[in-house]
Amino acid sequence: MGWFKQMMGLEAPNSNSNSKWIANDNAPLNESPVGPLGLASGKSVMFDSTLTLLLDGKTSVAVPAAQQIWSAGTIELGQSAWLSRYYMNDEDHWLQVHTTGDIAGQVESVILFNYLDYVTISSEAELRRLAGPDSLIGLPTYSHNGVEYTREWGTESGQTELVALSEQLSNPDENYRIEHHSMLYARDTGLTNRREFLLFSVEEDAEGSISLSTSLGISLYTTDLTIY
Numbered sequence: 001m002g003w004f005k006q007m008m009g010l011e012a013p014n015s016n017s018n019s020k021w022i023a024n025d026n027a028p029l030n031e032s033p034v035g036p037l038g039l040a041s042g043k044s045v046m047f048d049s050t051l052t053l054l055l056d057g058k059t060s061v062a063v064p065a066a067q068q069i070w071s072a073g074t075i076e077l078g079q080s081a082w083l084s085r086y087y088m089n090d091e092d093h094w095l096q097v098h099t100t101g102d103i104a105g106q107v108e109s110v111i112l113f114n115y116l117d118y119v120t121i122s123s124e125a126e127l128r129r130l131a132g133p134d135s136l137i138g139l140p141t142y143s144h145n146g147v148e149y150t151r152e153w154g155t156e157s158g159q160t161e162l163v164a165l166s167e168q169l170s171n172p173d174e175n176y177r178i179e180h181h182s183m184l185y186a187r188d189t190g191l192t193n194r195r196e197f198l199l200f201s202v203e204e205d206a207e208g209s210i211s212l213s214t215s216l217g218i219s220l221y222t223t224d225l226t227i228y
Helices: 002-008 051-055 124-131
Strands: 044-047 067-078 081-088 093-100 106-121 141-144 147-151 163-170 175-191 194-204 210-220 225-227
Touching: 051 175, 081 163, 106 124, 106 194, 124 194, 124 210, 147 194
Parallel strands: none
Antiparallel strands: 044 067, 044 225, 067 081, 067 163, 081 093, 093 106, 106 210, 141 147, 147 175, 163 175, 175 194, 194 210
């Protein structure tokens, strides 16, 4: 859809293109990424049994029972930094691991995300209303269910443009690429090194289908996970 690329190329009011992460779009289509922490498609993840009690009242992120990873995604951020994403079989949860040095290098952060919403977008007007200049996404703060989050990307006093990220994914059936235009918000939970994140992502797949996903996440320690 030409209108999507045209609109995503437009800067929002008072935007600054220097706030964007630049992703590498040249990853081999048939090469599975080597994951951090031993994470990979087909592996299973078990979460520390004390997490649910620890997070109760601090976040509405739900910690699942043990889950198997269906698909794995890799985003190259440049300057030897990477995002590895692992999507669970239940289709409700996914993990993001930020590493530096190499895909399986130094772990900088781990976030468990729950999907909150997924909307298919069919027109430019709908995109502008949901995630473009006519929306609240990209403003310095965002309120969701009465909770206020602060924008993590962009330093503008007004609305900033979404961040372009290119994700190469693989699962047992196929390899494919998703183009993201995303905005991340966060808030403190009162727990040490555990923040809550609100992530919006306009996604375009290889067939040109466009959607808006909303995810809520919580910081994890690597010791919160057991991979097997």
